[in-house]
Amino acid sequence: MSQLAFGCGPVGGRGEAGRAESLAALDAAWAGGIRHFDTAPSYGDGAGERLLGEALRHWPRPAVTVTSKVGRLRMAIADPYRADPGARRDPAFDFTASGVRRGVVDSLARLGIEYLDEVLVHDPDDQLDLALAETFPVLHELKAAGTVRAVGVGTTSVPAARRLVAIGVVDVVMIANGWTLTRRDAAVLLDECAAAGVAVQAAAPFDSGLLATDDPAPDARYLYRPVPATVLATAREMARVCRAAGVTLPHAALQFPTRHPAVSRVVAGMRSAAEVRRNLALLADPVPEALWAELAQVLR
Structure with missing residues (x-):
């Protein structure tokens, strides 16, 4: 079983426009040994869940781990993974008891x-x-009733996740944009x-x-927004060190x-079979140990 998890954000954001390619990506994930699939109602306003549901009909349910979320009903951008994501809109949240049950x-x-194997409370940072x-x-x-097997939080906020871990209400933490080559804010959270x-x-x-990509471009997306010049320079230096x-x-x-x-899993958003196969290959091929210290030096 792969440590890589399939993030349904990109296929959900694209919705029916890329249905065939999305289903091919999900099938490639299953064929490649991915057994954990992460989705949410806000991924394409339900499209991410519907597409995954179509794929699930062809797989033995006990072999698959499915994560979805509650609380965030709508993203600020319908498809934030595109180079030109379009206009922003008001996001929607509902953390009430009735809203969660309905969700x-x-x-x-x-x-x-x-x-659901896991349900994550989605971005509760401002309504904790x-x-x-x-x-x-x-x-x-x-x-307790068996409808949900594990409870967690999915967030970009390290302080919110740390508070929930300290209180003891979560089995799982999904931290996004907090533990990457360029962003290591979640180090203390991971230790906790x-x-x-x-x-x-x-x-x-x-x-x-x-x-x-191995050649980060000036128009690359960073945290779903245009990349700052300083961050781009860091990424390019890291690319040079890697090469x-x-x-x-x-x-x-x-x-x-x-x-x-x-870290039990790495959740990567993927939207094509080629991306799935590439990521599986990258995760399976060890990186030279000495490289990690060199990359850490780039951030200093």
Whole structure:
């Protein structure tokens, strides 16, 4: 079983426009040994769950781990993974008990399954008190009933994740944009998760696009926005160091998160079979150990 998890954000954001390619990517993931699939209602306003649900009909359910989310109903950008993502819109959230119950029911219907292996509270950073009062208690009730197997948080906020780990309400933490070659803010969080026995999934290893090629371009996306000049310069220097060691920047970027013992999976958004096969190959091919110290020096 691969340590790589399939992130459904890109296929969901594209929706029906890329349905055939998206389903081919999901099939390639299964064929390549990926057994963990991460989605959310906000990925393409439900499209990510519907596409994954179509693929799930062809796989033995006990062999697959499915993660979805509650709380965030809509992204600020319909498809933030495109080079030109289009206009921003008001995001939508609902962390109330009734909203969470409804969200789980709706996700199960779109996926066509009877239980969720993991449910993550999606970006509760600005409504953490409400999430603690209503969202997490409902999810733990659903866990006791067997509808949900594990409860966690999916966020870009290291402080929010640390608070939830300290309180002891999460089995799983998905941290996005916090544990990558260029961003290491989550180091303390990962140590705390390891001590608490909380599994960590490191999402967005390519910084939403910047580290996905060996020649980072000025128009690359970084955290779903245009890349700052200073960050671009860092990525290009890292690419140079990687080339000198005989590897590519994406190769190092995908393997870096796995170096921490708390990280159980790397969640990468993929939208084609070719991307799936490339990432599986990159994760399977070891990176020279000496490279990691050289890349760390670039950040100093």
